Ligand code: FAD
């Protein structure tokens with residue numbers, strides 16, 4: 093199959109869907125998604141979406157909280173853009189139909205999470221992401237200009253490279269003409285040509301053993317752009333959420349939202365002793381990197397497999413009312429959170445870096461945009477402030493849409509692009525190779541490139557990864573493609589970028605903490 097569309101969108105989470113809805117008035121849109129539409133990290137989001145709604149909150153306070161959490165590595169211009177446009181974008185989401193909880197007086201019931209100096213997190217009980225995803229999907233399904241290809245796996249971006257022109261990391265005028273996708277019905281690789289392509293492929297949590305991310309989060313967009321010689325940055329800043337439910341055989345790990353701590357839940361050791369006072373004056377609501385490191389350290393000191401979150405002092409009916417999903421989930425594994433402490437561990441949750449984009453979501457490759465978790469706008473710096481991710485997607489998908497709408501008349505299709513060449517490939521009948529390499533990768537990353545790192549650990553990870561890389565490239569070159577082998581290859585690319593960028597950062601900063609570059613004290 094060969095297809096021509098004005099706007100190609102890879103990914104059906106908040107970033108892809110909001111962009112698609114905005115550009116659809118101006119041309120033909122195709123959304124490609126490798127699973128079912130709703131299989132996204134967006135659907136998993138619990139805590140909510142941060143935005144300035146009422147006094148005493150102000151744009152300035154949200155801006156400062158974001159910069160402090162980001163350990164002064166945020167791009168201040170981008171932070172200002174995001175926060176000052178937050179209220180507008182939220183109103184638009186509400187107009188599309190998203191419902192956020194209100195108090196009896198009719199005002200939005202704003203929550204507080206780690207690092208926020210004010211109550212500013214809009215939420216829909218503890219399933220905010222699902223509410224947003226369903227709202228956007230309803231709108232997308234109604235739109236006559238939007239076509240959706242479910243279960244189509246984007247393999248590689250199409251650039252001059254596919255016309256036989258050399259493209260390397262010094263090439264300054266790389267152009268994107270669309271993408272090659274694996275068609276689940278024919279097992280063939282189709283060509284989709286587009287005037288503009290938006291990558292909205294989400295995160296890469298599956299590069300680690302324990303993650304809150306859904307199975308789709310395999311860093312495909314970042315790896316595709318890296319292979320196409322686009323610019324990737326800040327990959328060393330992996331956010332570990334401090335509190336995922338400790339339930340060793342469950343993947344993904346079930347998140348216990350930070351909003352529960354905002355509501356008064358307290359971190360304790362298994363024997364009931366509080367410990368956060370040893371690490372930060374903001375206690376259980378310190379920024380995530382600090383809390384995750386504190387938990388990691390406590391687990392090492394006590395030798396326990398987890399720490400606990402205690403909410404038994406909170407009102408039972410209020411817990412059940414505000415956190416029904418968490419209450420039901422914990423009950424299903426024998427924990428009554430109104431009575432029992434919840435066992436929790438840190439889990440890989442969010443990747444702050446990714447495809448480098450400017451203030452309109454433009455990547456370093458012409459006509460290629462990125463938005464959402466796969467992108468690096470400069471908003472998060474070295475550590476993302478809780479609930480700023482959904483907001484970032486809204487703001488930059490809007491800005492990218494404005495930019496392509498202004499440019500649509502000046503861009504045309506490249507009709508010379510050849511179809512995918514599958515010559516010499518055979519069906520790989522040894523899936524064990526792929527499965528085992530995936531486990532090895534996750535083990536390497538979790539053991540040596542986790543919450544606490546060192547030069548020695550990074551070097552060891554780098555050397556081990558090189559073996560996996562060579563074996564997988566060899567297998568990939570000879571195999572008829574399947575999503576699993578593509579995902580493994582992409583995650584190895586992502587692992588390489590995380591390790592390489594961590595090795596290059598000769599300091600401890602935000603989420604990158606190295607024993608070789610200790611900080612004199614925790615930051616404020
Ligand atoms: P996603 O929503 O993950 O969508 C990615 C899409 O890309 C999917 O449709 C996927 O199928 C598709 N895709 C990927 N690769 C390919 C490929 N090769 N070919 C075709 N399609 C592909 N953030 C907040 O701000 N507030 C919260 O409360 C919050 N809670 C969270 C709770 C959990 C458990 C998790 C995991 C994350 C949470 N986050 C939260 C983070 C936030 O949900 C994500 O960062 C955000 O939803 C990412 O949106 P996205 O559109 O970029 O990607």
Ligand code: SIN
Pocket residue numbers: 137138139140348349350351442477478479480481
């Ligand atoms: C949470 O609800 O704790 C997650 C919020 C986020 O990742 O921003």
